[in-house]
Amino acid sequence: MSRLLLLGxxxxxxxxxxAEVDGDTLADVIANANARFGVPFVEIVARSRLWVNGEDAPLDHAVGPTDEIAVVPPVSGG
Amino acid sequence: MVVREENEWVAVSAQPLRPDDLATWVTRADCGAVVTFCGVARSTSSFEHEIVELEYETDVALAESRIRDVVAVARDRWPVVRAIAIHHRIGTVKNREPAVVVAVASPHRREAFDAAQFCIDALKRTVPMWKREVWEGGSAWSEDAQDIVDVGDLAP
Structure with a gap:
């Protein structure tokens, strides 16, 4: 179980x-989030960076209840 | 939320921006140059509508942390720069209102111009911020979006 931060x-x-989403790895959490939220969320995730606690992480990165996973789509600030 | 230190003032908030406040704050006795950049909500975009306002969205703590990373790199690249202030507005920003302000003070103009340009360019590439363009009867996320990168990955 990890905490997902969903942006923009x-x-x-x-x-x-x-959202609180089950999974022992970043890949598991994202797969479960995709299943929960469906399209178009899945398509946005495919275009996004995934951060664990504010840093890039590989999909096999182990995650737990104290970790925050951010889904960061392409940005448009300024 | 605001981060205000001796030579660095970073804020991400829904408060209207006042560029003169940032310019005044960065000015130091030994600085002959103060460069202020304002990014302003404009009426044109890739959509065939007149944009009446923008709606900015972020996670404030995350955005401020990333802006502070931009300031740190700018100070490292232009060590003579004396003070930097960067404020980004979130929520609704109406046409002609500033959405972002960068102010840089330096003893001489070259470094102030260069550091200010770096700061706004880096902010646009590295800070998690999303802009929704609003017109009469509709709205959509800006199509002028790019993959986020880390400030350390930007070319000198």
């Missing part, structure tokens, strides 16, 4: 800004 278009597609 990812938040809109999921309908929530935060």
């Amino acid at each position: 278009p990812a938040r809109e597609a999921a309908g929530v800004g935060h």
